[in-house]
Amino acid sequence: MWTPDSLTAAQAPLGHISPRARLLVLCIGLGLCAWVVTKMRNRTVLIPTCTLLLAVGAGILGFAAWPSFFDRLSRLLGIYYPPVFYFLFAFIGLFAVVLHLATRLSITDERCRKLSQEIALLKAAQKTETDPPPRP
């Protein structure tokens, strides 16, 4: 019987994640996917962002369903301590989300700037048409 203390990490059997932990990961994955689908239905989160978040959710669900696959993948990549691979995987996922959001934020910021400038210029033009010219 394998116990965490009896073997080194490299010797640990593949997919050594307890059923309770798998259930927890499954719940997190399902929760994330359900939240994203709700947001998609309400149209409160943009579709590209939803797609990215659903991909993250699918990754979490995949981990809950086939932890041994991730362990194999980890060893295939030469990472013999699978949790390091999980962290790397999570980091890449989060980084992708941050990059996506940073890009969207820059675009939104630029659009917001242009809109506020146009509003200000239009208001000024309207005021010039209706008001007499200013006097020193």
Add this chain to the structure above:
Amino acid sequence: MIIPAYNEAASVGRVVRGVHAVCPEARVVVVNDGSTDGTAREAARAGAALIDLPFNCGYGVALQTGLLHAQRSRADFVVALDADGQHEPAEIPKLVEPLRAGAADLVLGSRYLPGSLCYRVPRARRLVSWLFSLVVSLIMRRTIRDTTTGFQGLNARALQVYLSMKDFPETSPDADLLLYAYRRQCRVLEVPVTMHADQTGDSMHGYAKSFFYVPKMLISLFGVLLAERR
């Protein structure tokens, strides 16, 4: 005349009246950058045309809005000056004359040239100015003493070049904008001017307070150079 202003109720009226006294024929436009004090009221009372940004967008956005207004109004020359009373309206002709004579497209009112009169600039700000003066001068292969001045005169060509900058700096359009204009064949000229200390005690730029300014500006300068290679 473009005067970007953010919470400058104490000084903006005096600046507008000063500009009117020197250039009675000029159109004075105050770009109110979402001020929460009486800046808009004071500017209007002094006889300026007002452009009201709906919220505080930053000095660069306010300046860009004023420049856009000038371009749409088909202005021949534009002079930008600060609303805090740092710049002397009486010296506006010094900036406009070279533009009228066709000697330059962009005239910078410099506080570091011989002949200029300047308040005692804090050491940190002087160091930052020197650093960017060095960087810009090396790239431009000519000496530019004051790259952070907000007292500038532009003709229609410089105006068009400034507004063609895709990512116009949001907070501090200084050395990056200058370099951008120079690399697009704008003829730049520096003239000595008088620069008073910020009379309200709180600079709109606020960059001296920020350690972020130096790396941000260096990256911005690099971005200007990089954009040309695309």
